Amino acid sequence: MDRFTLGVVGGVLALVVAGLVAAAILRGHSPPPDLSTPSGVVLAYALAEQQRDGQAAWDLLASSVQARNNRDEFLVRFGNIGHDREYLTTEDERIDADGASVVLVRTNPPSGGLFGSSSSSYRTTVRLVREVDGWRITVPPDPYVLVSSKS
C-alpha cells in the first residue's frame, strides 16, 4: 500500500474516532434548556416533540390551556408529530405586559441526506404567559394538537 493510501486510511480512521468521541462526550454535557426564560421553555417544548415525550410537553402548557384540553387526546395527537430530524433554535424573544413571544426556528437539513438539495428553515411564533412556577405556553408551535375541547 502506498503512502497516499495509508494517509487516506489514517485520516478516515481519525475522523471516525473524532466523530464518535465527540458524540459520546457531548452526550452528557449538552446543557438542558433554561426553563426560567421564555426561549428555554420553547426549546424544551420543541425537544419534547423530537423525543415524542408528550407528558413533558403537556407540563409546559399554561394551566388555562390544560384546563380547556383533554390530556389523553393531546398525548395521542402529540405522538403523531414528526419533528425528530430538525435543528432547533430560538430568536426574537419579546416580553411584554401580556406575557412573552418567542420565534422558534426549525431547520430541515437537505431532505435527501448527503446528496439532497439545500436546507430550509421555517419560523413559528410561540406565545407564553408567566405563571407561579415559571413561563408556560399558551400558543404552542403546533397549535393543532390543542383543537379538541375537554369532554
Added chain:
Amino acid sequence: MTTIRRIYAYLLAFAGLAMVSTAAANLGQLLLDVVLQSPVATTERYVRDTASLWGATALVGLPVWLLHWLWIQRTARGDPSERSSTLRRLYLYALLGSASLVIGFSTREVLLRLGDALVGIAGLGITPDLTVRPLPFTLVAGVVWLTHWRVAAADRFQVGEEGGSATLRRWYVYGAALIGLMVLLNGARALVEVLWQIAVPAGASAGREIAPPVADTLVGLGIWLVHWVVLPRRLPEAAQRDDGVSVLRSVYLFVVLAVCVIGTLLGASQLLYYAMGRLLGVDRPGGIGGDLLQAAAGPASVLIVYGAAWAYQRDALRRQAVAFSEAPRQAGIRRLYTYVIVLVALGVLATGVAGLLWTLGDVLFAPGAAVGDFWRERVALYATLAIVGLPVWLLHWRPRPGSAAEAGALARRLYIYLSLIAAMLTVVGAVAGVVYRLLGLALGGTFAQDVATDLAHAVALASVAALVAIYHWRVLRADARVAASVRVAAASAAAASVVIVEISAQDADGLGRALAALRATGVEVRILQPNQAT
C-alpha cells in the same frame, strides 16, 4: 430442415405442448376436486364448464404437438445436423425452464397450504382438497421436464455439444441455479427472522409468518441443488471440463458472490448503526425504537444467511480455481466483480466520511445543530458507513496493479474513470452550492442556521470529492506509467533477442504457470535469482 421451417415446427410444437400440459394439469385438478368433494366442485355446471374448456384445449393441442414433434423427431433421426441445431436446443431448454418455473410455483403453493394447515391458520386444520389442488401442475410439469431433459441428454450423447448449444444449456442451468439460490436466500433470511422474533422475549408468536419462508426455502433449495449440484454431475466429462472454464459459470459465481457480499454488508451496517446509535444515546436510530434484540431480527437474519452464503461462495470459487486454470475471459469477469465491489465500497466510504465532516461542521458552526439527538444519530449512521466501507475497499482495491494486464484492464479503467467523473461532478455541484450561499450573504443575507448547514454540507462534499478525484488521478497516472514501461520493454525486446524481465505473481504456482506459458511459446527462459522469486 431450413431455418424458417425449423422455427415454424418448434414454435407449433411448443404451443401445442403448452396447451396439452396446461389442459392435463387443469383436468387433473378437476378430477381431484370431484374425488375429494371440494367445495369449488359442488355444482354440476362448474364441473361441466371446466371439463369442456380444458378437454377442448387438450383435444386441439394434442394433435398440433404430436404432428409437429413427430415430424421434428423423424427429421432428427435422419439428419444429425437437426439434432445439433441451436433452434432445437433453444426449444428444449426453453421448455425445461418453463417447466422448472411451474414446478417451483406449484410446489411452493402445496407447501404453503400444508404449512398453513399444520400451524392451524384460522382453525381450518388439514384440508386435503385445498392442499393438493396445485399438485397436478407439479406432476405434469415434472413429466414434461423429465422427458425433455432425457431428449436433450440423448442429443448430447449422439451428436455432442458445441458452441451455441452448450451455451444455451449453461444459460438454462446457471439461470435456474441463480433463481433457485435467490429464492433460497430470501426464504432462509425470512425464516431466520421469524425464528429470531419467536425466540426473543416478548417476540411474535409462531403462526402464519412461518409457512411462506419455509416454502420458499425448500423450493429454492430444491431448484438450486438440482441445477448447481445434481445436473452438472450427470454431464459427460468433456462437458464438465468445458463448463469449468465457461464465462457463464464465472458470471454466475461472481454475481452470486456480489449479492452475498452486498447483503452481508447491508445487514452488518444496519446492525452496527442500531447498536452505535443506542450507545450514543439515540432512542430511535433510523426510526427503530423499542427492544434492540427485536429490532435486530431483520438485519441479523440478513447478516447470518448472506454471510453463510458468502463463505460458501468463496469456497466454491476457491474450488473452481483449484480445478480449472482461469481463462482470459474468466479473468475479465473476476476483475469486473472486484471493481464493482471496490466502486460500491468507495461510494459507501466517501458518503460516510463526507457525512461525518458535514455533521461535525454543523455542530461547530450551525446554531442549534447540537441540540437534541439528531446529530448523534447522524454521527452513528455516517460512522457506520465509513467503518463498513473502509475495510471492504481496502480488501479489494490494489493501488498498484499486479501486472501490466491489470493496469490496462477495462474493469479497472472503468472504475477509475467512473470514480473520477462522479467525484468531479460532486465537486462542481458542491462548489456551486458554496458560491450560491456566499453570494446570498454578500448581497445582504443573514448568516442563519440554514446557511450554516448548507455551507458545511457543500464544503464537506467538495473536500471529500476532491480527495477522491486527486487520489484516482494519481492512480491513473501511475497505471499509465506501468503501461508505458511495458511498451518500452516490448520495443527493447523487439530490438534485442535477449532481454532481462522481471516477473512477479501472487504465489509460486502462479509464477510457475507464467514461466511454463512463456516456455510453451518456444522462447528460452533462464531464472537468474531463484531464491528471490515472489
